[in-house]
Amino acid sequence: MAVDVAAEPLKDEVSERGWEVDPDDEWGIAVITTVGRQLRLRREAVGMKVGDFAKAAGYGEDLVYKIESGKRIPRPEYLDKADEVLGAGGLLSAMKEDVQKVRYPKKVRALADMEAKAVEIGLYECNIIAGLLQTAEHARAVIGAAQPPYSPDDVERMVAARLARRSVFERTPAPSIHFVLEEAPLRRQVGGTMVWRRQLEHLLEVGRLNNVTLQVMPTNTDAHPGLDGRIELLKFCDGKAVGRSDGLFNGRPVDDLKHLRILELQYGTIRAQALPPRESLAFIEKLLGET
Known part of the structure; x- marks a missing residue:
């Protein structure tokens, strides 16, 4: 899927700071790990590489890797964009409620x-x-x-x-x-x-x-x-x-x-x-x- 992102800088580690996973939050880690795995499986199911997905979604590759590996909490808009780019029909967007809870300390x-x-x-x-x-x-x-x-x-x-x-x-x-x-x-x-x-x-x-x-x-x-x-x-x-x-x-x-x-x-x-x-x-x- 070709998307022109030249007019808007990619969202990376700096612009997305503050969404780290609390290392002492076992439930939160489990949720984010599961969400990251589902994002990766969906991307692979449609045959899209990380670089292609990152460009289409408007995010840096490093951030995508960290989200898919459960090291970063995806923003709600990230899940919406992933749902759109990967044609998930709302399945990825539906994870926003659990992810939002993890954001709270x-x-x-x-x-x-x-x-x-x-x-x-x-x-x-x-x-x-x-x-x-x-x-x-x-x-x-x-x-x-x-x-x-x-x-x-x-x-x-x-x-x-x-x-x-x-x-x-x-x-x-x-x-x-x-x-x-x-x-x-x-x-x-x-x-x-x-x-x-x-x-x-x-x-x-x-x-x-x-x-x-x-x-x-x-x-x-x-x-x-x-x-x-x-x-x-x-x-x-x-x-x-x-x-x-x-x-x-x-x-x-x-x-x-x-x-x-x-x-x-x-x-x-x-x-x-x-x-x-x-x-x-x-x-x-x-x-x-x-x-």
Whole structure:
């Protein structure tokens, strides 16, 4: 198949950076290895050499080799182009869903899986607006502020992973979700005034959902158990639970009853000291009106 690619440079290792396979992600490696093998078998089945396919698809040969050998994660558009060039009738494009999951960091996938199964989610966040509550623009600004900085592609990867977790709000039956946010991050105009306004508007939108309780911890208040950092509690339909605290148990997730009771006591105390839900939404509305 003759394709004129002179007007557009081939996409190579540099332009496609950020799509490496996590060496510690066994499931991800298995998925990408399988996808690469299917791409290679399809290319060979139609009698196309790597060089011919690379030119037709608009990618560098080295990148094609690495994708087919399971060393690189193919972008969704790569799979679409391969499907078109190799006449796969949608079979290669259909692998995009699994490939997209591999792009999300392993620990983010694990957290999203637990949130997807939880019937109750409790979260206290002290330094930032909770990831589940962030808009795309706010998340991009927060992640982009890291030092040393992430590559633009890695930023987009992490933003996509964070936004994917918001599917928890669309579940049926809906889980009961409780948030406690500190006042200070709500006042920080991350990303500029308009991004900040849209973030506050989003908080109001989510905070008014029937299954969501949103509380604000005012700065002018007594010391509370959340000063050591983030606390998260997830409860499941079988009665089991898992929790994590930045300030306890070395920050590791715990599921034994003794540790969970400590986290529940801390989180309950935090909720009791925070503004009630109605007053919290009124506080956010007031912040929005001050801009």
